[in-house]
Ligand SMILES: Nc1nc2c(c(=O)[nH]1)N[C@H]1C(S)=C(S)[C@@H](COP(=O)(O)OP(=O)(O)OC[C@H]3O[C@@H](n4cnc5c(N)ncnc54)[C@H](O)[C@@H]3O)O[C@H]1N2
């Protein structure tokens with residue numbers, strides 16, 4: 001048996017193609033989580049926190065008024081003094097909601113509970129209105145004490161949290177400007193084939209590109225960041241340049257190619273990887289469609305996923321190799337298949353797992369129609385795909401079903 005060792009020591013390349021389940025595991029285990037990055041609060045929404053957010057000091061860090069009214073010291077009546085000054089017994093000063101409670105204040109009296117009158121000498125006196133509640137002037141009323149929400153050192157958001165907008169607001173009020181989050185893998189796309197056209201009706205021998213318009217969205221739904229698309233023809237030189245030249249800016253962690261995985265004179269995936277000093281981690285999968293899919297690693301650490309040219313085959317190969325690899329690089333778990341009762345008898349396919357776009361109706365999974373390797377129609381109406389074992393499945397028996405990136409996006 002031909003085997004090849006990864007850095008992790010996993011045996012990857014074998015004479016017999018791995019099963020679909022093995023291929024998923026292998027793609028998941030060939031890459032570890034990317035290092036974290038610091039991002040602005042805005043950019044942190046929806047990301048996974050890698051370092052806990054703590055309160056750097058008490059939150060709030062000063063005692064503040066919860067009401068518009070007067071800060072008062074002791075029981076009334078009170079003499080009004082200038083706002084902000086220290087209060088002595090019997091003194092009060094105007095304060096607004098959120099305002100810094102002056103030293104000496106024992107209470108905040110609500111505006112509607114006090115009445116100000118001036119005596120002949122111009123001194124202003126504050127008294128409780130007759131309808132003021134009995135506890136209005138009790139010590140501590142309407143004062144938000146410092147540290148009410150958190151004390152310095154408290155963990156506000158633990159590492160591993162998937163950050164929602166309220167987490168970001170909490171980090172902001174705690175004085176943070178940047179958060180450390182898990183870096184998402186960057187995935188570039190190389191679309192190959194001189195017969196592929198990008199607009200209008202294709203002529204004889206031409207095909208309209210099925211991948212360019214959708215792949216960046218799918219990459220996002222797989223929890224990664226699109227890192228550009230490149231179109232090339234069918235020559236070996238173009239393949240070498242496309243895989244060998246690292247694009248300007250941030251380099252991709254993964255390059256996804258389409259087409260060129262077969263054995264014809266225009267299929268250069270494997271030769272280009274070899275010429276660049278790369279190695280194949282997986283060459284073919286015992287599944288249908290998508291069996292010629294390839295996974296490789298270049299000397300600079302970039303992974304390359306070779307998707308077959310046939311559109312449905314390519315998407316099933318992307319689910320099998322791309323989803324697990326991007327999950328591993330993004331430090332996310334491998335998505336588990338759900339067992340669903342099959343609503344249909346599905347024929348055996350000796351030696352291969354069949355990946356069939358399916359829909360769920362009343363908790364039964366049915367394969368959609370028009371799911372030839374080159375078709376998109378069946379996938380367009382599917383909400384998941386079945387992994388039918390080589391021996392087939394009988395109606396009423398359980399079958400593994402996985403969601404599609406657009407029916408259950410990764411985060
Ligand atoms: N002798 C054999 N021939 C083939 C085998 C085999 O085992 N032995 N396997 C078949 C299977 S299965 C597949 S899948 C394909 C894999 O082909 P490639 O990955 O080399 O892809 P191409 O030959 O470049 O293209 C195949 C098919 O897909 C169309 N295509 C390519 N790019 C696009 C695109 N962007 N949008 C839409 N369609 C695209 C291309 O025009 C071809 O029709 O090999 C089989 N042959």
Ligand code: MOO
Nearest residue numbers: 289290291313373
């Ligand atoms: O992988 Mo090809 O699987 O059938 O189109």
